[in-house]
Amino acid sequence: MFKRLLGLAVVLTLLSAAPAVKIHAATPAPAQEKKGAREPHPHIRAALRELEEAKHELQTAAHDFGGHRREALEAVNTAIRQLHEALEYDRN
Numbered sequence: 001m002f003k004r005l006l007g008l009a010v011v012l013t014l015l016s017a018a019p020a021v022k023i024h025a026a027t028p029a030p031a032q033e034k035k036g037a038r039e040p041h042p043h044i045r046a047a048l049r050e051l052e053e054a055k056h057e058l059q060t061a062a063h064d065f066g067g068h069r070r071e072a073l074e075a076v077n078t079a080i081r082q083l084h085e086a087l088e089y090d091r092n
Contacts (some may be wrong), residue, residue, distance in 0.1 A: 041090065044083055051080050 039045060060074045 041087060044087060048080065050081050051076050051083070055080070 055073065055076045058069055058076065061069050064070065
């Protein structure tokens with residue numbers, strides 16, 4: 001559980017720094033546009049899977065840890081929402 005929470009902290013730190021980084025939208029390569037093409041954002045999808053797992057762990061934790069579990073769960077939900085919005089932005 002500690003490793004997952006540590007990983008979550010790293011992801012959240014990276015996400016909080018993301019607005020400071022200017023991201024340029026790239027035109028997808030023709031190979032990516034074809035059906036069955038490789039996933040264009042495997043790292044974001046992997047982060048979503050990890051965050052969903054961390055969310056489950058936090059929801060089933062035995063203690064509240066002085067309110068820190070609730071705050072961590074809110075941060076995870078925010079991170080999940082942001083990553084979904086990033087994927088949606090890339091579709092447009």
